[in-house]
Amino acid sequence: MMDRFVAVPSFRNREAPRSTSSAGSSVERLALAAEFGPLARLVADPDATDIFVNGGRDVWVDRGGGLDRADVPTLDAGETRELAVRLVSLGGRHVDEATPCVDVRLAGGVRVHVVLPPIASSGTVVSVRLPPERRLGLEDLAASGMFGGESARVDRLVRTVGARTNLLVTGAGGSGKTTLLGALLGAAPPHERIVTIEDVAELRIDHPHVVGLQSRQANVEGAGDLGLERLVRESLRMRPDRLVLGECRGAEVRELLAALNTGHDGGAGTLHANSLDDVPARLEALGALAGMSPTALARQAVSAIGLVLHLEREGGVRRLTEAGRLALGSDGRLVIERTDW
Incomplete structure (x- = not known):
């Protein structure tokens, strides 16, 4: 109480606080960015906190001031699903029709949540949470x-x-x-x-x-x-x-x-x-x-x-x-x- x-x-x-630097996490995040294909630039952006891929239609990013439509190539339905399956696999889990909703943690503390159709009625949805660099x-x-x-x-x-x-x-x-x-x-x-x-x-x-x-x-x-x-x-x-x-x-x-x-x-x-x-x-x-x-x-x-x-x-x-x-x-x-x- x-x-x-x-x-x-x-x-x-x-006593002086421990350093809050996390250079290791930053390096891991930059190395991981390549796995996100067309989203790599967004993942590597130190100001980005969240990325949302909506059913192969559009991509949104939050850089701390609210959501904005991201200026990246649009992924079609097949590309979005392929990306989702690859990212979940990197986190040591699996996503398929039997397990259509999965949450995983990747290198550097990056968190990915995936929902597959038909649960996601508009198409595969990928939500990415990016931690601060330190x-x-x-x-x-x-x-x-x-x-x-x-x-x-x-x-x-x-x-x-x-x-x-x-x-x-x-x-x-x-x-x-x-x-x-x-x-x-x-x-x-x-x-x-x-x-x-x-x-x-x-x-x-x-x-x-x-x-x-x-x-x-x-x-x-x-x-x-x-x-x-x-x-x-x-x-x-x-x-x-x-x-x-x-x-x-x-x-x-x-x-x-x-x-x-x-x-x-x-x-x-x-x-x-x-x-x-x-x-x-x-x-x-x-x-x-x-x-x-x-x-x-x-x-x-x-x-x-x-x-x-x-x-x-x-x-x-x-x-x-x-x-x-x-x-x-x-x-x-x-x-x-x-x-x-």
Whole structure:
């Protein structure tokens, strides 16, 4: 909780932060660009954050200020599907009529999502998420305007991490949840062991001891899948000092809350939510998938999660707009109470 702060030095008085350079990731991204064929120039563009290929019709790119139609040769339906299959194969997975929706992580942290027809009714759809060329720390995010220009907020967030408060970062897609979570975890003491669990590895944490687990889809025979729920349980045998679930999206929320309620302080995760007020309903929906009643979910969540940080994106600017604590309402269900951050 916010009142669990411990006396730690101000961020600006700490030992100089580790370099956030990731030249290795940049080189990998440039080398990978050739695999994207006509999209290579967009992938190599350091300002590009997202690329979308829509059913062999058009290509769009986001360079931080919103989507623009890309000035690249248009891929026809066959070329788009060929590109999709090749990229998924590079990520060690397969996409076909039996498995038409696949998400993979490529070199340099590039993330590719593919949907094949007939699920994608207009033709094969390829969505590419491109990470920043270097890992962003809290001061980088402050300079970008994420914290509203108040430097004291950076120090308070660092103290929150130092106090081992369990965090839930919420917001809509593309609001910066994963980026903020990675920056927060980079402020954890260097002697701590961070174990991350993700559907597709996306977190980039500037910390000396990070172990990542990634889910696995079933093979062509339908066997061998490993979901987030199983990986959360496996991670508990790895003695994590901080247990991190990249995104809560299903029944794994039960395993995460159970872990955070049994001595695993300093944990964190992200959750899709349109507003801070929507967080209780989103958690209840995920709890229902795990067979948890609203009241059982509420008791677990209030005890497990110390602070909720909500992000919003306006144009090309991502901002941390609100913070809150989870609490029990008069009916025993989950509510959110806003707090200063």
